[in-house]
């Protein structure tokens with residue numbers, strides 16, 4: 001067996017039984033019975049059990065082995081052996097072992113229960129644990145699936161600015177000084193730029209971080225989160241909902257297809273995800289208020305719907321549910337007035353089942369110059385900052401619609417995590433800026 005063996009990742013070893021291999025990773029467990037010792041290591045792709053037999057290795061290797069601690073970084077060399085009981089179906093019979101980076105005994109995350117604040121303070125280490133790795137892989141799968149979905153449908157990805165003049169949604173803005181231009185604001189949405197791009201390219205989507213200085217301490221609010229915002233020329237609100245249900249069902253099916261092991265690590269009930277297929281039920285806002293009133297909610301016509309109302313509305317539904325055509329005053333200025341009932345706008349929220357609530361907000365956009373200007377004035381928005389946006393209605397206006405899918409809320413639902421802070425590597429919340 002040569003020491004020149006090319007290093008492999010643990011997930012690649014299954015196909016290498018009977019061959020030599022070198023693997024880099026970190027120690028998660030050690031165990032010794034005097035003459036035979038075991039080290040379990042991880043490398044982000046899987047876990048590997050290594051076996052060291054005292055009589056078969058040099059004295060140095062045996063000694064180094066005895067000194068291993070939790071999270072020591074090491075390189076091992078040995079023979080890959082099929083073993084049905086081992087994780088991944090193989091183990092490594094060790095001939096060589098190098099310590100790359102020692103790890104003192106006070107490594108903060110030990111195999112025991114830790115409180116959530118402690119874990120968040122040590123997020124840089126918490127990320128290494130199996131549950132967090134599984135979540136990160138599912139998030140990565142969802143991100144890739146998003147790109148694949150839009151690429152296959154001829155959408156162009158457009159990267160919109162994060163430093164903007166005062167435009168966006170209603171909730172709080174983060175601001176920063178911007179040379180001689182006054183304040184710049186961190187983008188709450190890429191949508192308005194997406195609308196300009198839709199007139200240039202037809203079908204576009206954005207995929208980027210968005211920022212909201214909301215003082216919300218709920219399990220579904222971050223101050224920095226990632227949003228995916230498609231915008232489609234010549235789509236009306238109905239076609240917009242169709243796109244959303246195809247999109248969401250695609251993402252869920254993709255995770256079921258490719259990330260079964262990770263869902264298992266999370267003990268996710270996959271039967272719940274399996275029933276997520278299009279179409280999703282559509283409930284008119286007015287009907288939603290009636291349903292809620294019957295269920296004891298205090299909501300009145302005109303209110304936006306809160307988390308509790310959303311949970312009541314999805315009760316008994318296996319798939320997400322659309323609530324459509326909300327009252328004008330509950331929603332953003334850019335939504336198109338509903339010709340059939342001008343008290344409402346052509347829009348929808350998409351509510352995930354199992355109480356996860358709103359994962360998408362979408363709408364047909366107001367394409368009439370006069371009406372849009374009226375709404376901007378009604379909301380007392382800085383008209384000058386919106387002049388270019390109004391221009392889109394002056395020069396070749398067009399029916400268009402789009403939506404924003406919150407990545408963390410979607411991934412939290414698919415993973416079945418109770419709080420969205422676990423599904424982003426380094427969450428930003430009202431009281432958390434470190435690490």
Ligand code: 4AD
Nearest residue numbers: 189191221222225229359360361362402403404406
């Ligand atoms: O409903 P919202 O505010 O819609 C928009 O921003 C539109 N411009 C989208 C569009 O039509 N292009 O936000 C969209 C989604 C929500 O449904 C939710 O999933 C997520 O973004 N979201 C948040 N996620 C985490 N933390 C927060 N504070 C969030 N605020 C919204």
Ligand code: MG
Nearest residue numbers: 349358360361
């Ligand atoms: Mg919304």
